[in-house]
Structures are given as structure tokens and as C-alpha cells.
Amino acid sequence: MQDKIKIVLVNTSHPGNIGGAARAMKNMGLSQLVLVEPKCFPSDEAVSRASGATDILEQAIVVSTLEEAVADCQLVIGTSARERHIPWPLVDPRQAAELVFTEQLQTAFVFGREDRGLTNEELQRCHYHVHIPSVEGFSSLNLAAAVQVIAYELRMKQLSLLDKPIVSSKWDVPAATTEQIEYLLNHLETVLGDIEFLDPKAPRQVMTRFRRLYQRAQLDQQEVGMLRGMLTAMEKARK
Amino acid sequence: MQDKIKIVLVNTSHPGNIGGAARAMKNMGLSQLVLVEPKCFPSDEAVSRASGATDILEQAIVVSTLEEAVADCQLVIGTSARERHIPWPLVDPRQAAELVFTEQLQTAFVFGREDRGLTNEELQRCHYHVHIPSVEGFSSLNLAAAVQVIAYELRMKQLSLLDKPIVSSKWDVPAATTEQIEYLLNHLETVLGDIEFLDPKAPRQVMTRFRRLYQRAQLDQQEVGMLRGMLTAMEKARK
Numbered sequence: 159m160q161d162k163i164k165i166v167l168v169n170t171s172h173p174g175n176i177g178g179a180a181r182a183m184k185n186m187g188l189s190q191l192v193l194v195e196p197k198c199f200p201s202d203e204a205v206s207r208a209s210g211a212t213d214i215l216e217q218a219i220v221v222s223t224l225e226e227a228v229a230d231c232q233l234v235i236g237t238s239a240r241e242r243h244i245p246w247p248l249v250d251p252r253q254a255a256e257l258v259f260t261e262q263l264q265t266a267f268v269f270g271r272e273d274r275g276l277t278n279e280e281l282q283r284c285h286y287h288v289h290i291p292s293v294e295g296f297s298s299l300n301l302a303a304a305v306q307v308i309a310y311e312l313r314m315k316q317l318s319l320l321d322k323p324i325v326s327s328k329w330d331v332p333a334a335t336t337e338q339i340e341y342l343l344n345h346l347e348t349v350l351g352d353i354e355f356l357d358p359k360a361p362r363q364v365m366t367r368f369r370r371l372y373q374r375a376q377l378d379q380q381e382v383g384m385l386r387g388m389l390t391a392m393e394k395a396r397k
Numbered sequence: 398m399q400d401k402i403k404i405v406l407v408n409t410s411h412p413g414n415i416g417g418a419a420r421a422m423k424n425m426g427l428s429q430l431v432l433v434e435p436k437c438f439p440s441d442e443a444v445s446r447a448s449g450a451t452d453i454l455e456q457a458i459v460v461s462t463l464e465e466a467v468a469d470c471q472l473v474i475g476t477s478a479r480e481r482h483i484p485w486p487l488v489d490p491r492q493a494a495e496l497v498f499t500e501q502l503q504t505a506f507v508f509g510r511e512d513r514g515l516t517n518e519e520l521q522r523c524h525y526h527v528h529i530p531s532v533e534g535f536s537s538l539n540l541a542a543a544v545q546v547i548a549y550e551l552r553m554k555q556l557s558l559l560d561k562p563i564v565s566s567k568w569d570v571p572a573a574t575t576e577q578i579e580y581l582l583n584h585l586e587t588v589l590g591d592i593e594f595l596d597p598k599a600p601r602q603v604m605t606r607f608r609r610l611y612q613r614a615q616l617d618q619q620e621v622g623m624l625r626g627m628l629t630a631m632e633k634a635r636k
Contacts, residue, residue, distance in 0.1 A: 296423050303424075
């Protein structure tokens with residue numbers, strides 16, 4: 159789906175933002191950048207801020223109108239920070255990503271000028287407006303940051319459709335079994351008795367707290383081995 | 398909850414990124430910025446990139462070690478782009494926001510250096526690592542962009558706990574009722590018959606397509622009035 163999505167930047171003033179947008183796109187697996195009348199492009203500052211996403215900048219298409227940029231698109235979503243005179247279908251970034259993956263259409267996300275966004279006329283060429291839910295009174299995101307948020311939501315949606323966790327830590331040791339934890343707790347109770355740490359007036363609560371701790375921590379087998387080794391060393395040290 | 402969250406930037410090289418991070422934080426309702434040994438701060442470039450979030454920069458606390466930065470925190474989450482030697486509990490940004498709002502603890506999100514992130518020692522001081530799911534082979538986000546993604550997820554989580562839509566378009570006219578749509582479709586069918594647009598061999602499919610179109614569009618009452626006005630004008634024009 160990502161290859162059906164264009165990022166369209168309208169009338170961008172600062173080339174650094176074009177570079178930042180290219181980097182954000184590449185980080186999240188997007189590649190089609192369209193620039194509508196950029197103030198300064200190509201530019202060294204764009205290349206510098208792209209930080210390796212120069213392929214996106216080299217392949218970027220420069221056009222002179224938004225109409226041209228979205229001519230072949232079937233779904234056009236424009237970013238908007240303000241309430242408009244005529245309300246328009248409005249979504250948040252997560253709903254926008256949902257729409258894109260549900261409809262599977264040639265899609266453009268359109269981002270406006272740094273200082274005043276998209277004009278009303280440009281916004282009216284969009285099927286939907288997307289609003290990044292910033293706080294009132296300080297609602298305007300940096301352009302590249304806005305591209306980052308949209309590209310991130312598209313990537314999260316894409317990954318959520320795969321049948322695996324979005325991030326996975328590939329733990330290096332198998333989790334302990336219930337039986338291994340029980341042996342550990344028995345061993346611990348014996349040693350705590352031997353060293354007179356267990357208070358005979360309230361012995362059970364100490365063990366309950368240890369049980370809760372070690373179960374909550376979801377010990378792995380190496381950690382159980384390590385804890386039991388420590389208990390054995392304590393026993394030896396006493397003799 | 399937002400006031401219990403610190404953003405900690407470790408050993409940042411480019412002051413522009415500090416400014417960008419401050420802007421991203423303020424956009425999303427965060428305010429506590431802690432800088433561990435920044436290379437250059439305060440700085441005009443940070444102020445320029447903060448674009449109005451100067452209050453965040455002015456209130457930023459500068460410390461010399463990560464230990465100091467997170468001393469009062471109960472939950473420390475470090476950003477990590479790479480797989481580490483010893484696996485650590487790992488979450489994606491959405492799960493991280495979930496954790497923060499579930500646990501309601503004094504929390505720090507820790508971001509590393511632009512060129513090489515956090516050291517292993519720094520990462521081991523974190524309860525969790527958070528990984529922004531970038532593509533393999535181009536996985537390192539701009540620092541301010543990474544802060545933006547985390548701050549955005551925290552804001553989305555916060556807003557999701559309120560009993561209202563995250564964004565809402567406040568439509569200006571009430572939606573049409575079923576009865577109003579039926580009158581419109583009847584009116585349309587009459588006019589289409591009069592102007593001999595309805596093909597008598599397949600009249601019903603045309604009306605079914607118009608029904609599907611107008612129902613799908615979820616017409617508002619003013620739009621129904623406008624369409625009926627147009628039909629009336631067509632009728633008059635024929636006479």
C-alpha cells in the first residue's frame with residue numbers, strides 16, 4: 159500500500175523542512191514526494207536534513223499546482239490545523255491511516271505552507287481533512303514533524319496487518335515454568351528460615367510478597383538458575 | 398498525567414534539535430525538558446527552531462548525568478533503534494503511552510545522541526526500551542521527530558480517555574432524515590422521467606445508484622434543499 163501514497167508539500171519555504179520530510183518518509187517506508195512550487199529546491203540544506211534520504215529528494219517531482227500534484231489520485235487528504243468556514247469531513251491521523259488501508263486507493267497527503275498551511279481553495283480539493291490533535295493555542299506543528307506523525311501512523315497500520323507484534327524483543331532465554339518457580343520459592347523459604355529472616359509471627363506474607371514479585375517479573379530460566387545459585391551460596395557460606 | 402512526564406535528551410549535538418523537541422512537546426501538551434550535557438545550550442538556533450516554545454527552553458533543566466536526570470522518576474523509558482546484546486523489555490510508542498497512563502508514575506522518556514543513541518549503560522538504567530518501528534536499513538529518526546512521535550502517542554492516549562472524539566468537525570447543518578431523502582429521490586425520479594433520462598428498459602438501477610450515492614454521502618438538510626431546488630429549476634426550465 160505504501161507505494162500508492164504520495165506526500166505533497168505545497169509552497170514550502172524552508173528547504174530544511176523538505177529534507178526533514180524526506181527523512182521521515184524514508185524512515186517509515188514511504189518514497190513518493192511531490193513538491194508544489196517549493197521556494198528553494200534542490201538545496202544543500204534539504205540534502206543535509208534528509209540525512210541519507212537523498213534518493214527521496216532525487217526522485218521528488220516538482221509541479222506548479224496542487225491540481226497537477228493530485229491529478230492521478232483517488233483519495234486526497236489535506237492537513238489542517240484550524241477550523242474552517244465550511245466544515246469538511248475530518249479525521250485524526252489514526253483514522254486517516256485506517257481509511258487509506260481500507261480503501262486501497264491512490265492517495266495523496268497534502269501539507270501546506272509553514273506559516274499559514276493550505277488555503278481554503280486547496281483544502282476544498284481534498285476528500286478529507288486530517289488534524290493532528292495538538293493543544294489549543296499552540297497547534298501548528300513543524301512541517302517535517304507533521305509528515306513524521308502521518309508517516310508513522312501509516313507504518314503502524316501497515317505493521318498491525320501483519321500477524322506479529324509491531325516490535326518484539328526476541329528474549330534470549332526461555333521463560334521459567336511454574337514448576338521452576340515453585341522450586342525456587344521452596345528453596346528460598348528454606349534458606350530464609352535457616353538465616354532467621356522469616357518472621358515466625360507472619361511467615362506467610364513474606365513468601366506471598368516474594369511470590370508476587372517473582373511472578374510479576376516473569377523470570378526467565380537463567381534468572382531462576384542465578385537466584386537458586388545465590389541461595390545455594392548463602393547456604394554454603396553459613397556452614 | 399502530562400505533568401508527570403519528563404523528556405530527557407542526552408548529550409544532544411545540534412541545538413536545532415533541542416528547539417524542535419521543545420516545539421513538539423508544547424504542541425502535544427508536554428512541558429518538562431531535561432538536558433543531559435547538551436553540546437550547545439542555550440542557543441539562538443534552539444530558540445529559532447522552537448518557534449514559540451521558548452517557555453519550554455527557558456524552564457529546561459540542564460544536568461550532567463542521566464542518573465541525575467531520572468533520580469526522581471519511577472518509570473524510565475529509553476528510546477532504542479537497535480537490537481541490544483542483552484534483550485530488555487521492549488514496547489512500541491503506543492504501548493509506551495498505554496504503560497504511562499496505566500501506571501501513572503513519574504516518568505522519563507530518554508532520547509540519546511543524534512549519531513549513536515544511548516549507550517548500553519544508559520539503556521540499562523531504563524525499565525523499558527521503546528522502539529519507533531522504522532524500516533530496517535534506515536531506522537534512525539531525527540531526534541526532534543522521535544520526540545514528536547512519542548509526544549503524539551501520549552496526547553492521543555490522553556484524548557482517548559476523554560468521552561468524546563479526538564477530532565470533531567462540528568458540522569454546520571443537521572443531517573437529513575430518511576423521510577427527506579425519500580422525498581428527494583421521489584422528486585428526482587419524477588424529473589428524470591420528465592426529461593427522459595430514465596431508461597424505461599432499466600429504470601430501477603439508475604434510481605438504485607442515485608439512492609446508494611446520496612445515502613453514502615450522508616446528505617445534510619441544506620444539501621437536500623439545494624438538490625431539490627435544482628430539480629424544481631429543471632422542471633421550470635422545461636415549461
